[in-house]
Amino acid sequence: MDRPGKIVCVGRNYLEHAKELGNDVPSEPLLFLKPPSSVIDAGVAIELPPDAGRVDFEGEVGVVIGKRLRKASAAEGAAAVRGIVAANDVSARDWQKNDGQWARAKGSDTFLPLGDESRAPFDLAALTVVTRLNGVEKQRASSAEMAFSIPSLLAYISKYITLEPGDLVLTGTPAGVCPLSPGDVVEVEIVGHSRVSSPVVSGQS
Numbered sequence: 589m590d591r592p593g594k595i596v597c598v599g600r601n602y603l604e605h606a607k608e609l610g611n612d613v614p615s616e617p618l619l620f621l622k623p624p625s626s627v628i629d630a631g632v633a634i635e636l637p638p639d640a641g642r643v644d645f646e647g648e649v650g651v652v653i654g655k656r657l658r659k660a661s662a663a664e665g666a667a668a669v670r671g672i673v674a675a676n677d678v679s680a681r682d683w684q685k686n687d688g689q690w691a692r693a694k695g696s697d698t699f700l701p702l703g704d705e706s707r708a709p710f711d712l713a714a715l716t717v718v719t720r721l722n723g724v725e726k727q728r729a730s731s732a733e734m735a736f737s738i739p740s741l742l743a744y745i746s747k748y749i750t751l752e753p754g755d756l757v758l759t760g761t762p763a764g765v766c767p768l769s770p771g772d773v774v775e776v777e778i779v780g781h782s783r784v785s786s787p788v789v790s791g792q793s
């Protein structure tokens with residue numbers, strides 16, 4: 589897809605994933621940003637920074653905004669979604685844990701593989717995300733299992749951050765995240781909509 593204007597992400601939005609990393613689902617959505625420079629297209633390699641330690645995939649439903657949202661209701665948020673995109677929120681866990689801010693943990697170059705944007709009809713409450721590592725299924729969940737629904741996330745984000753056409757929202761990852769190693773191939777699919785496959789290589793120092 590075209591490079592998004594900005595990328596707003598939600599952490600710990602599926603109970604089972606929050607638990608697998610030793611966290612609770614927060615009482616309000618946990619927001620963070622990824623920079624547009626982290627985006628890569630399907631087929632382009634994820635580069636593991638040599639000093640990063642553990643780097644995980646996170647398969648996620650990405651929603652592309654089609655209409656400006658500011659202090660929107662959930663219904664207005666739902667109506668403003670233009671398309672659906674498969675996204676891999678690549679995450680360096682040691683940096684995420686130790687840095688305090690998640691800028692390099694979540695925002696390093698190549699840390700956001702994106703599929704093509706689907707504009708086929710969609711049901712925001714019934715989107716299935718599947719992640720495969722070397723062809724083996726590791727994650728599968730429906731957006732119905734989210735702690736905060738997509739429309740409510742868009743309302744929450746737009747209370748604080750105006751969403752513009754072309755912006756991208758990543759809606760959190762379900763349970764099943766695993767570390768990536770050089771030579772792996774990781775694929776995220778939003779069933780019936782979008783898919784992104786990425787080889788994994790060692791980055792240069």
Ligand code: ZN
Binds near residue numbers: 597758760761
């Ligand atoms: Zn994520």
